[in-house]
Amino acid sequence: MISKLIVIGLTILIQSTCEPDRRVITTLKYSKFYVKPTVVNGEPATRGQVPYLVSIKEPVKKIGERRIIWKNLCGGSIISELKVLTAAHCFEGNNFYYEKHPYVLRVVAGSLRTGLTHSGDTETNIISQWRKIQKVVLHKQFYFPKHDIALVFVSEAWKFTSNVDYVTTALKNTDYKSSCISAGYGRTGYRLQDSISPILLVARINTLPKWRCSMIWEMNMSTFICSDSALTDVSRGDSGGPLACKGTLDPAETQDKDLLVGVVSGKNFDKTTLFTRVSAYHGWIERNRSSKVGNEFSYFILNTVLFLIYLFFRFKFLLVYPTTVKRNPL
Numbered sequence: 211m212i213s214k215l216i217v218i219g220l221t222i223l224i225q226s227t228c229e230p231d232r233r234v235i236t237t238l239k240y241s242k243f244y245v246k247p248t249v250v251n252g253e254p255a256t257r258g259q260v261p262y263l264v265s266i267k268e269p270v271k272k273i274g275e276r277r278i279i280w281k282n283l284c285g286g287s288i289i290s291e292l293k294v295l296t297a298a299h300c301f302e303g304n305n306f307y308y309e310k311h312p313y314v315l316r317v318v319a320g321s322l323r324t325g326l327t328h329s330g331d332t333e334t335n336i337i338s339q340w341r342k343i344q345k346v347v348l349h350k351q352f353y354f355p356k357h358d359i360a361l362v363f364v365s366e367a368w369k370f371t372s373n374v375d376y377v378t379t380a381l382k383n384t385d386y387k388s389s390c391i392s393a394g395y396g397r398t399g400y401r402l403q404d405s406i407s408p409i410l411l412v413a414r415i416n417t418l419p420k421w422r423c424s425m426i427w428e429m430n431m432s433t434f435i436c437s438d439s440a441l442t443d444v445s446r447g448d449s450g451g452p453l454a455c456k457g458t459l460d461p462a463e464t465q466d467k468d469l470l471v472g473v474v475s476g477k478n479f480d481k482t483t484l485f486t487r488v489s490a491y492h493g494w495i496e497r498n499r500s501s502k503v504g505n506e507f508s509y510f511i512l513n514t515v516l517f518l519i520y521l522f523f524r525f526k527f528l529l530v531y532p533t534t535v536k537r538n539p540l
Contacts, residue, residue, distance in 0.1 A: 253411065253412055253413070254322075254409050254410070254411060254412075255322060255393060255409070255410040255411060255412045257322060257373055258372045258373050259393075259412060260391070260393045260410070260412065260452070260454070260468070261288075261319075261320070261371075261372065261373055261374050261375040262287045262288045262289075262375055262376055262377035262452065262454075262468070262470070263285060263286075263287060263288075263319070263393050263394075263410070263451065263452060264285065264286045264287070264288060264294055264317050264318060264319045265282045265283075265284075265285060265286075265317070265318045265319075265321065265324065265395060266282075266283045266284045266285070266286055266294075266296065266300060266315055266316075266317055266362065266450065267280040267281060267282060267283060267315060267316045267317070267318055267326070268280065268281060268283045268308070268314070268315055269314065269330070273327070276329040276330075276331075277327055277328075277329065278327065278328065278329065278330055279325070279326075279327050280316060280318075280325075280326050280327070280328060280330070281324070281325060282324045282394075282395045283300060283308075283315065284296055284297060284300035284448075284449045284450035284451070285393070285394045285395070285448050285449065285450045285451025285452070285474065286317065286362060286450050286451070287377050287451070287452040287454075287470050287473075288319060288368060288374070288375065288376045288377065289376055289377060289378075289379055289470070289495070289499075290376055290499065291367040291368055291370075291376070292363055292364055292367055292368075293361055293362065293363060293364075293499065294317060294361070294362040294364065295359070295360075295361060295362075295379070295470065295473060295488070295495070296359075296360050296361075296362055296449075296450035296473065297358050297359065297360060297449045297450035297473050297474065297475055297486065298348040298349055298352040298354075298357065298358050298359055298360040299352075299354045299355075299358055299449060299475070299476075300360065300449055300450050301346055301348060301360065302352075302354065306348075308346070309346050309348060312343040312344070312345060312346045312362075313342060313343060313344075315343050316328075316330055316340055316341065316342060316343070317340075317341045317342075317343060317362060317364055318338055318339070318340055318341075319338065319339045319341075319368060319373075319374045320337060320338040320339050320371075320373040320374045321337065321338035321410075322409050322410045323408055323409055323410070324395035324408060324409070324410070325408060328340060330342075332365060332366050334369050337373075339368060339369060339374055341364035341365055341366055341368070342364065342365040342366075343362055343363065343364060343365065344363045344364065344365045345362075345363040346360060346361070346362055346363070347360060347361040347363070347498050348360045349491070349494060354475075354476070355434075355475050355476045355484055355486075356433070357433075357486075357491075358473070358475040358476070358486045359473055359486050359491050359494070360450075361495070361498050361499075377452065377454060377467075377468055377469070377470045378462050378463065378464065378467065378469055378470065379462065379469075379470050379488050379489075379492065379495060380458070380460050380462060380463075380469050380470060380471040380488045380489040380492075381460055381461055381462045381489055381492055382458070382459070382460040382461065382462075382489055383432070383487070383489045383490060384458070384459070384460070384489075385417070385419045385420055386417045386435070386455045386458055386471055387417075388455050388456055388457035388458055389414065389455065389456060389457070390414070390415045390416070390417055390453055390454060390455040390456075390471070391412050391413065391414055391415060391452075391453075391454055391455075391468075392412070392413050392415050392448065392451060392452065392453050392454075392474060393410060393411065393412045393413070393448075393451060393452065394410070394411065394448025394451040394474070395409075395410055395411070395448070415437050415453060415483075416437065416438040417435055417436065417437055417438070417453075417455075418435075418436040418437065418438055418482065420432065422436070423435070423436035423482070426482060432487070432490065433486065433487050433490040433491075434475070434484050434485065434486065434487055435453060435471065435472040435484070435485040435486075435487050436482040436483070436484060436485075437453075437482055437483040437485065438482065448474050449474050449475070449476075450473060450474060451473070451474045452468075452470050452472070452473065452474070453470075453471055453472030453473070453474065453485045454468035454469060454470050454471065455468070455469055455471050456468060456469065458471065460489075470488055471485075471487070471488055471489065472485030472486060472487060472488055473485060473486040473488065
């Protein structure tokens with residue numbers, strides 16, 4: 211416990227020398243990185259409106275015994291009792307520091323506010339649920355913005371309520387002509403001087419057909435969803451958050467329930483916002499959905515036990531059938 215508190219303290223110090231954020235794309239072929247995608251012209255969310263949305267938080271400042279200020283690092287979406295779907299680039303800073311040390315972060319569901327003071331302990335109350343992170347799985351071929359998808363495994367199962375619930379992931383690779391939303395915390399405009407919203411915001415998003423997205427970007431965009439950002443959009447601070455739609459005709463969609471079709475990835479001021487297309491990674495999600503937290507540790511234990519069993523029987527064999535040493539004549 212003490213060692214983890216020390217790591218959190220070091221993390222707060224490291225933040226002052228963090229790499230510059232890198233989320234504006236000029237083209238996928240020649241990318242430039244400056245900012246990461248905040249809901250622009252969004253409306254305040256109501257409690258239970260997006261119950262699957264979570265805030266992945268990093269520690270900012272320790273202000274007392276077991277009192278830490280946490281800020282929003284990225285968004286994410288609950289897709290099962292133990293798993294959250296988010297963007298891989300949320301963990302790439304400082305040589306993937308948070309991927310290597312996920313226990314430093316916290317995942318918070320149910321809260322409509324972003325700046326929170328909390329001990330960081332696992333907790334479930336009527337307002338919010340706090341969870342520690344056991345494991346982060348990034349797509350092995352991730353290189354921003356390609357394959358920008360990740361799974362977060364929380365330490366304890368979410369307790370599903372009207373304020374905290376899971377969302378179904380899309381199966382069908384199609385255009386989304388219906389009403390879609392994106393939600394998140396962060397700045398209310400594209401500029402760094404724009405104010406940071408203290409509450410969760412929701413924006414209506416219009417998506418573009420696949421052919422038009424590919425035409426704008428001058429390449430095959432089958433693993434992305436592009437948005438028409440004329441009215442509402444995402445900008446800084448909402449990476450990893452959901453793009454959810456209704457009326458998609460997707461076989462996975464249930465009536466009156468949102469369907470998770472995209473994950474906020476990046477944006478370009480002179481083009482569109484990019485979302486990682488969830489249906490394009492259905493197989494990857496399913497393969498990792500069955501992964502259990504701590505599999506590597508389990509395999510280590512299994513191999514150790516098998517090796518000890520081998521040594522036991524080997525030693526027993528030598529006791530029963532001792533080897534004889536033949537001496538060569540001089």
